[in-house]
Amino acid sequence: MASAPSNSLIHATMDHLRRFAPFDRMEHDHLVWLAQRLSLGYYAKGEVIASPEQGVASRFLVIKQGVVQGEQDVVRAQEDAAWLELHEGECFPLGALLSKRGVTSTYRAKQDVFCYELAAADFHELIHLSPPFQDFCTRRIASLLEQSKQIIQAQYAHSSSEQQSLSSPLSAIIRRDPVTCAPETPVRLVLETMHALGIGSMVAVDNTQKPIGIFTLHDVLNRVALAQLDLDQPISSVMSSSLTALPPQAFAYEAALEMAKHGFRHVLVTQNGKLVGVISEKDLFTLQRVGLRQISAAIRGANDITALQHAAGDIRQLAHNMMAQGVAAEQLTQFISTLNDLLTVRIIEMECLAAGLLDSALCHTGFCWIALGSEGRYEQTLNTDQDNGIIFQEPEGTTAEQVRIQLLPIARRINEALDACGFPLCKGNIMASNPQWCLSLGEWKDRFAGWIQRGDAPVLLNATIFFDFRPLFGKHELAEKLRIWLHSTIKENRLFLKHMAANALANQPPLGLVRDFVVGEEHTLDLKLKGITPFVDAARIFSLYAGAGETSTIRRLRASGAQWHIDPATMEAWIDAFLFIQLLRLRTQHDQDERNVPLSNKIDPDSLNDLDRRILKEAFRQARKLQATLEKYFQF
Incomplete structure (x- = not known):
């Protein structure tokens, strides 16, 4: 007893x-x-x-x-x-x-x-x-994240029970050994083999198993039937030599992104240059029914704003479906940004064509449309406005002002078309149609030089998103030249980085002293300003000093971590924290859309379950630790 x-x-x-x-x-x-x-x-x-x-x-x-x-x-x-x-x-x-x-x-x-x-x-x-x-x-935060993800997937069991994971390596998705042929194989034999085996493609390889071309069922209509090709011709006469290959350890979502970017239906899997498998669109999306390539094809084939508006709606619906299916935040924001890139490029093409500039030297070699902010970082969510600009090179005998006068009306129509497709005009007017952000390469250098030399807090607060620029259309070399110049200039100006760090450290994560969180108006937390921004700002500063060309926050952190010799486990904890807040933003916006209320980044922490509340608090702590590291490195 x-x-x-x-x-x-x-x-x-x-x-x-x-x-x-x-x-x-x-x-x-x-x-x-x-x-x-x-x-x-x-x-x-x-x-x-x-x-x-x-x-x-x-x-x-x-x-x-x-x-x-x-x-x-x-x-x-x-x-x-x-x-x-x-x-x-x-x-x-x-x-x-x-x-x-x-x-x-x-x-x-x-x-x-x-x-x-x-x-x-x-x-x-x-x-x-x-x-x-x-x-x-x-792996405290990673372990908590996995628990949260399991709960989310259980909530969406009706739509995710059959979901094939986009995080799977391609080696796990390859269904059979690749069927290949020599480039001199007759078309007739290739078609007979494809029919007998029930496959949709045949890869031509050399004697070392290196792929040199691919022939698909899609090619039969255009290149064989309609062309009334002699079937005894070699397959090399009709195969496509534009190949996209990924290694077996690449993830399914990377293959999906390649298909979306280029309009392909197949991606080759190669190891040390040798073909080991073929991944088709069907392999990736038969169970998922997300239609990624169909959306990208619709965007490419659109000839008016109405068609693009439908495509923009499909992008949002796709994002909702993938959110419900438990697709990871990093992958989902990349999908959204990639499709939004394609839509933006198509709008630019259409407006350049309407202005008679599509085939001009100015359109293709004289200017570059750049994405800024979250789009520049591949981190767009369901609620995003426009942040963009133009870099141009003045043709010989013309001035920057003359080129600007020619480009601004086109830029205005592009911004308005994007607005019509669901990307609101930027409230701060950070758009290519604003003369301040339609500049020659030399003018952009002067603008950045002014920010770097001044380095005061108000200037930096408004200028930070410009350091995330990424080329979308036109002469990408202009953006690369600007980036190379920018990195070399910043490297020599440590005081600027110190000011930039001080500006970033002023935005503290909302951990409370009286309660778990410091809440704002209507008892809410701003997951963008107070959650994501501390990670984005710190990653940007580390990356600028390191001279890394990456623009996404996660890639910036990893690239900088190696150069700064930051403990990998610590780095991954920061990344896990960042991704959880991104996931929470996406879930919040998904729920807002389901309830037909305006999308925002604000959330009432009392609405979270105990696990998510605990992870959010841990994520904010990781942001504090990242800021502590930033302060330690930039106290010079």
Whole structure:
């Protein structure tokens, strides 16, 4: 009978822990093992629970009741020293325990606090006993994200149960060994083989299995039947030599993007130059029914704004479908941006044709339409306005003003057409139809030079999106020349980067001291301004100093991380945090659209479930850590 109270306490402890990650995923026996070794600690309001002065971390703590504040000198929230707030069910100090070092923050009881406590030696033993516990401790935000994703997919089970993952490597999608032929094989034999095997394509290869051409069923009508080709002709006379190849480790969504960009129906899979498989549109989308290539084909074939308006609606519907099917945020924003690029390019082509400029030197070699902001970073969501500009080269004997006068009316019609297709005119007038952003290459250099030399906060606040420029149409070399000049100029101006960092650090993630979050009007958080922007700003600064040519936030972080020797695990935690906020933005806008309310980036944190609320708080903490690293590197 003496053991009954102890058993009751263990079961009560287990029931309490099961409400929180990672304990909700641990095996029963491992949870019992943990509960048997926990002690309960009490800390009065204001008492220090853990600090750097205490030396190597000696215990793992889980908050049972109360609130714990983390204080750190590097990053401060407003005028208070607290930079994070931990609530019931949250654990600390994982990093210190895993590294067997002291904590870097001071953890203090904000109010009376009770904590479950586990000795460091038992913590490390539990790491080896329980895979879910190990996964959570070593990949905390990634582990939480996976739980959230599973919940989302369960909510959309009716549409995602048959979903083929776009995150699958191509090696997992290849259905059969490739069927090939020699380039001299007669067309008749190729057609007979395709019919007998029920395949839609045949790849011509040389004697080393290197692909040199492809013939598809789509080619039969245009190149054989209508052309009344002699079927004894070699396949090399009708095959296409424009090939797109990806390695087996590339992802399905990369193949889908290639199909959308170029209007292809097949992508070759090659290893060391040799053909190992063929991925068709059917392979990717038979189950998904998302029609990515159909939308891109409709855009390419559009001859009026009405057709493009329908295509723009299809893009939004496709985004909704993919959102419901659990497609990852990084992939989804790339799909949206790629299709929006195609739509924009088609509008530019149509307006240049209407103005009689499509075949002119000015249209194809004299100017470049550039995307700015989120489109320039491939990070557009369902709610996006226009940010664009023009770089041009003055033909010999003309002035910049003369070229501008010629281009501005066309740019205005392009901006208006984009508006008609669901991309609202920029409220800040950052558009190519504004004379301020329709500039010669020399004028753009002068404009950037002015920003760099001044470097004051108001200027930088308005200029940051211009550093994300990406060429869309026309002479891409103009944008590349500007980027090369920009990187060399910034490299020599460290004071500008310091000002840019200070400007970025002024925008603190909304972690609260009284509650979990600092909310704005109508009790909402702005997921774009306060969530995404800290990551975007920091990645931009790191990338500019590193001279990297990437424009997307994730690629900028990874490229800069290698150059700055930032711990890969830390880098991936930042990226996971960024992607969760992007996912939350997309989900929010998807739900708003379903409810037929205006799309926005604002969310009431009280509307989130406990898991998403916890991940969002962790994501904001990662933003703070990224800002701390930014401040450390740019204090010169």
